[in-house]
Amino acid sequence: ALKHLARKYHIEVRERELSAEELAARNDRESMLLVNDFAQKYFANILHHHVDGKSIGLGYFRERGFRNDIIEKFQLGYCLDEKDAFSKSAIKAGYNKDFLVKTGLTIEGENNYLADRFRGRVMFPVHSLSGKVLAFGGRVLKKDEKTAKYVNSPESEIYHKSNELYGIFFFLQAIVRHDRCFLVEGYTDVISMHQSGIENVVASSGTSLTPGQIRLIHRFTENVTVIYDGDPAGIKASIRGIDLLLEEGLNIRVLLLPDGDDPDSFSRKHNASDFIEFVSRHSVDFMQFKTNLLIDDAGNDPIKRAALIQDIVRSISMIPNQIIRAEYVKECSTLLNVDEKLLYHQINKIKQSELEAKITKKPTEDKSENTLPPATQVNRE
Numbered sequence: 001a002l003k004h005l006a007r008k009y010h011i012e013v014r015e016r017e018l019s020a021e022e023l024a025a026r027n028d029r030e031s032m033l034l035v036n037d038f039a040q041k042y043f044a045n046i047l048h049h050h051v052d053g054k055s056i057g058l059g060y061f062r063e064r065g066f067r068n069d070i071i072e073k074f075q076l077g078y079c080l081d082e083k084d085a086f087s088k089s090a091i092k093a094g095y096n097k098d099f100l101v102k103t104g105l106t107i108e109g110e111n112n113y114l115a116d117r118f119r120g121r122v123m124f125p126v127h128s129l130s131g132k133v134l135a136f137g138g139r140v141l142k143k144d145e146k147t148a149k150y151v152n153s154p155e156s157e158i159y160h161k162s163n164e165l166y167g168i169f170f171f172l173q174a175i176v177r178h179d180r181c182f183l184v185e186g187y188t189d190v191i192s193m194h195q196s197g198i199e200n201v202v203a204s205s206g207t208s209l210t211p212g213q214i215r216l217i218h219r220f221t222e223n224v225t226v227i228y229d230g231d232p233a234g235i236k237a238s239i240r241g242i243d244l245l246l247e248e249g250l251n252i253r254v255l256l257l258p259d260g261d262d263p264d265s266f267s268r269k270h271n272a273s274d275f276i277e278f279v280s281r282h283s284v285d286f287m288q289f290k291t292n293l294l295i296d297d298a299g300n301d302p303i304k305r306a307a308l309i310q311d312i313v314r315s316i317s318m319i320p321n322q323i324i325r326a327e328y329v330k331e332c333s334t335l336l337n338v339d340e341k342l343l344y345h346q347i348n349k350i351k352q353s354e355l356e357a358k359i360t361k362k363p364t365e366d367k368s369e370n371t372l373p374p375a376t377q378v379n380r381e
Helices: 002-008 020-049 051-063 068-073 085-092 097-102 168-178 187-195 211-218 232-247 263-269 272-282 286-298 302-317 322-336 340-360
Strands: 013-016 077-079 106-108 114-116 121-127 133-140 150-152 181-184 201-203 223-228 251-256 376-379
Touching (some): 020 077, 020 097, 051 121, 085 114, 097 106, 121 168, 168 201, 187 201, 211 232, 232 251, 251 286, 286 322, 322 340
Parallel strands (some): 013 376, 181 201
Antiparallel strands (some): 077 121, 106 114, 121 133, 133 150
């Protein structure tokens, strides 16, 4: 495709052979993907055919109400609660121990110590846009305060958590078709919503939103509905990450679920049409949601109200579209009972500070990043 476009627009494309280091890196990535593919199939096989997998892992998924077809579609699995059962099976099957360690599936210690990272956990594979297994999330089933409820694969050559969204592979077409993406927090939220008939949903996998994840969403839609449960502390902790959505130019609405419900439990009680109706009746514009939330928190304290206004202004200043920004200024002026001129004054101050920071920022010493090569270079694959 790149060569075709180059010929069409008369651009010279110079090809070069991959260096030994580049070949080694590519081979490492391919080997790690093969290891993850083996692991996914291994964990799924344990879930469906091993006595512990069926009684513990499959029992948990069925207790959550997941149908068999859903379990198979998301390629869910179970890792035996044994020290190194998976690692031994992988090595016996011919997979290199180094790649088991690099993917994070195996933990290596001194004196040839090997242990399975996910032992005793149900497994949620994380897929790339093309469907390759990049990583895993594992949920422990034993109640132990000293053990983390969820464990995720560590960062690696093939997995960068800040650039991935759980469910994007399965629901890419639905997001484009509906021109909207529902954003939730966890694996089971995505699966339960899909089972109820909501397909255009992804999860940030328990982390605050990152620029990489936001850019991934923006490739397929400009409309995002963020779904929160009724926990005020959790909302306030994650709401700052949503400002990044505004900065990217996305249209954001917020849906606050009834107290005691999260997306997982709520979707198990409702079918798709009921869910969509609830969304249309109860979702609100993000800026209105944030303003009302902070107003309730500030009360009549003038210091808190001043901080609230500054916080709202900072969010509005991130919106790249001037017309949309003007509409938000008008709306927030009414909600906050603050003159529009004052809001614009504060926005201009923020913009001016950002501009000055860019101007005074020390340029990178790597001039190769700032100059274009004489011709486009591509690696020969």
